[in-house]
Amino acid sequence: MKRKYLVYIGASLMLLSASCTKDLENVNKNPNSTTSIPPSTMLSNVELATATLGRGTIRRTNLSFDMMAVQQLASTETIDGGEGDKYLKSDNAGNLQDDSYTLIINNAVQLIENVKKDPTQINLLSAARIWKVLVFQRLTDAYGDVPYFDAGKGYITGNVTPNYDKQSDIYADMLKELSEAAAAFDASKTPLGSADIVYNGDLSKWKKLAYSLMLKLAMRMEKQDIAKAKDWASKAIAGGVMSDPTDVCIIKHSSERNDVANPITYTFNSYTLADTKIKISKTFLNQLVSTSDPRRGVFVSTVSGDTTLANLKALPNGLDMNGFNTAFPGDQLQSYATLNTKVILTLTAPTFLLTPAEVQLLQSEMVVKGWMSGDAAGLYAQAVTSSMKQQAAYGAGGTITDAQTQAYLTANPFPAAAADQLKALGTQYWIATFLNGWESHANWRRTGYPVLTPTNYAGNITNGQIPRRLTYPLNEKVNNPKGLQSSLTNQGKDEYMTRVWWDKQ
Template structure:
């Protein structure tokens, strides 16, 4: 015979059992954002945007003066061009690393989340593959600046509880990025759901994304030309067969959104650091200026638009005959002893030519990532090497033309006419594939000009190609002893926060300094 207690307990259990299924639904917040409700396309937009936003300290303070696009007199201060003298500044040295791996808004974290949330979901087919392509944009810049970096285990704290990721060898990173480009680009499908305006590059245009993917494959393939020419040739051929950029309309760039500068936008840092109103502004390097002037380059007058006293609008003068670039590696003490210095000119740095802020430093201006001009110049080199069919001279002319034409994407005032371009090409004819080294120097020097203010790519290509032949500076207490810098140092906290993996990378790659070469840059 059941007792009253047992009846009550049994009834209670049955009651709770009957109600249990309702509790689960009842306790769900209908307004909560969960993985099954959240559209990862929003993360993709932010991931693209954040790739371009906030890394000015790295590319402008280091990469641009490394390649002698820019120069500065300053040797101290927080926001100065330390790369001009190969000196170390903690914040500017590690800015790209921090911006990439930031746990909340880092570009790599956002794109890894897009990949995780869109994988194996038919409605996100194209988004998934576009994110894989964009991931290569993020990581190739990072590994080119530092060498071995966390890659396969990066951003896996939430997904796999990996909080101290290993540093992958750059050789393995490149192999994986190229394989990802091959697979992801081939699988993009215009018949599947499109991303639309959430893609701030191409508004979801699949054909353009395919050209983008194969153009990135071309860039990464060419990066291997010193360390593994056979692999480089193979990837270049795959890229060409897939179909690369066909005009400047394919150029990959991200623009700011706020012309007035009242919001935090991607180019605000670029604007102030290029501003000539500060104490230590960046100026056009004498190396860069003299190259353009000696070639009678129309871009010197129309787009660099340098002037003697840029802080005084009334004295603007864009005539190249009265302009001059600033030598790299000088400060306010050593400048007066340099032949370029004019003691009668107003001010020290302001007698040198500055960047046209109305073209290159607009708050709503573009940040270039990869362009038709670069693609054509890479094809010119590939043709000289015998890796692709086609006329190297025509590729070269297309590249120079594309580099001049793309400036109108910065501002209409920078438009170079067809007649000016034709005159430049006639005055500077292509050396021809028969004169291999001269041709390679000519192609890569034009690549250097075409990547002005895209310091990441300019610096990588100078190291890869050896052109133009830049004379290193030897400022006191510099990081290289007067040799050309080959990479940046890892962030100061890595030996503490991720000691084992940091030490393994240093043992494999070489000392953590500016002189150690990255894998593809081996002599």
Template sequence: MKKLFTIKTLALLSSVALLSACDKGFEQLNINPDTSPIIVPSYMFSKAQYDALNNSCASTYEFACGGSVQHFSTYKDVPAIGDKYFFSQGTYPYDFFNNAYPLGVNEIGAVINAVKNDPTQANLHAIARIWKAFTFHRITDLYGDVPYSEAGTGYTNANFTPKYDSQKSIYEDMLKELEQAATSLDASKASYGSADLIYGGDVTKWKKFAYSMMFRLSMRLTKVDANLAKTWAQKAIAGGVILDDADLAKVQYIANGQDINKNPISLALRGNNYAVANGNDNTEGGKFAKTFVSFLTANKDPRLNSISVVWVNKTQDTTLAIQKGMPNGLLQKPADFITYSEPNINTVLKLDAPLIVLSNAEMNLLMAEAVIRGWASGDAATYYKNGIAASMRSMALYGDAAAISTAKINTYLAGHLFASSFESQMEQIHSQMWVSLFPNEVEVYSNWRRTGYPKLTPVNITGNLTNGSIPRRLLYPLAEENLNGPNFKAAVASQGENTLTTRIWWDK
């Protein structure tokens, strides 16, 4: 026994010695030269901006939201979550949730943790807080109750099962964060500079962005709590929102290099539907929807010519007379599929097209609503006209081929005077919002659920999951039910079943 123990002991000691010898330089060899253990706030902030905007731009933007608001249609069933209210395979209802947390949410949280205790980086902290609100408002608007207060704490506290916060509490905190961040911005201190993809670190413009976000969120509450909506809307208006072209928030992309440099909506839609570029072999069977094209056509809207084409002899044709949308709810490829309109790859789907994050068109239209509600002073008709004109002018951002002349804008405005009754005014404002926010389909979907305008006729295809009603939210991922079960169950108990028809808090 003693001899056996001695042999085993020597073998063990030899192994330890050998491992010790092998360990020399081992840590150095295992350091990735392309990464840093230290957070560089400016670099991480750029990535947080990229990733918050580049999230499921096909499955969520086109298939789910764009189909639901009848901007897009498809004859196929797999991508038909918004078109036919089907979901039989894939991850379309989950994608935005699954991608948001490990990327944009964690990244902006890391920036905040890196700068929050350094007074010299007060602007970096404030802008990061604003961007965190932007990142989260899209998640909660798509799903309702979601992890918020404990989100990202897997890295900091090893908490891999975060609780779900109520959407009400999330909205209250986002509004508070926007107010505190806006008032703490100081133009005399340093900012992100060129690392800021939207404003190049311009603190004055970020303050307007913060109040504009506050305005967007406050108006989201008109159905659920009009008094709270009014309070925050008036704070936002007093603070100063984006009303002029010069303050429009956008990211300018480039067509070359890595995919992260390219407009994510353009890249996703081209890759998932319009890559072949012949009008017939669209991968997911997608086209512009009949509702969308018919609205633009009936109103003689010059934006149709900027964004829409029909492929004729392998060439994009923008002739207005031939533009037509494909009906939602089709179950087979139409024989005349090639004759339906789709997005112009040389304008709105250019890889170097800018991505409009928050526009003066939206803010002017919301101002028109605030005025008719009695929450703001000014002339609602003027704000309404300014919103439409701003949207039309913004077409020039997609190149000369998309630009709309002042004469055409004035002609359109002259033919679309502001109505006199509240409901008619609301319908005008938000039908214009439905057009003006394109291709930001996540925001189009949220605004439509809040206002109900334009009035859309749902499809009712056999086998759909909503009894023929347009979906009101997306679905929590299966992984949440399996890996974060107690918190998932608490959210469902509070909000309602994890279905496409369960309405979120502000959509009651």
């Protein structure tokens, strides 16, 4: 829809600030009245919406496509729920793009427009620029070329059919934005305060977020321009990246069944997905079990919440119900393991957007590749420890003791050979980003780790290969054909196996 490139103030904003109800009604009548909404409230909105999106989008892309493509989850579904598991055509693969513009980017762009000429609001401007990069990084990594430079400016410029920009140009601008925004923070200016629901206005945390995003972008562009990748990665390290558990970029959720509840839990409950729709992949559970990973007790349970290993059966990827019944005669799909219903499937379970564990794994990779000096094994251990500790954000059921962490590291030490080191780092990233399937899939495409055996379900459209990207929304072919054509000309066919710019063979 063309409106996705216009300003949209979603329901989540009303939940965050009931006092703005009258203003929101005016917005629906007059888009220019967004200036009457406190800019800080708009920041809260874009932060929250990045985690919640549309629940259908969470289910159909994050869970049922990306997490299944990289074999963290599995399903016997073939329509509206298991396409990533079997590499089937999905009419919903474009949902992430639709919702990202409608619910987040349009508001972020308007926020930037509203405060960019006010020097007292430099901190809000900088935070909005950084957050916009966080959202676009997820978006462009999923699709490749997307509207970027003219996106979200429908009411500003009148352009509701923006061009699709090259991912290489998007990456260059995102790096510039992070560099400028991080340097512009000024503690003497208007503080962000409690409207910042991520860091409560702590500018030092925002700087770490900016430089951590910079590091991720730099590592992702390695195959296209290794010299620039090294330069940007070094700049990120020099600027200061996430290192402490409190640096985590996390969105907390409400216990109410509304737009601020955990979106994964809400959609699981609404569609009873745990029973038969979404299961833990055998590939993922085997990894956790074979290494005695204590995160298994956080991530995996039966439908009733039982985490006893003997009672956990995981579903292989690539089976429909006929295949399941043939492979496991007499078994009931409901008895197979799913997301832990008592720990990570609670309405208050947080959403992790970027974690110290990811950043430490990337730093260890830099040392292994000779991009910087340091202790690769030590950074690996720090990353694993960070990932273990962050599970406590789920509550008592997520607590992993220091003794459990140390036992895991003792049993799974950092390998001696460089090739094995990269494999270990990629595998740990895959585990650490569990539930952030978009990121798990992107890093798997970048590194090739963990090594996965593709499924070859009859009727798949990838010739039995794991997809390399999501496909664009179907409505773009009708509403923005000229803009879409620029991507088809530059990037190639709108297919799962078309590689994005940084995913060079």
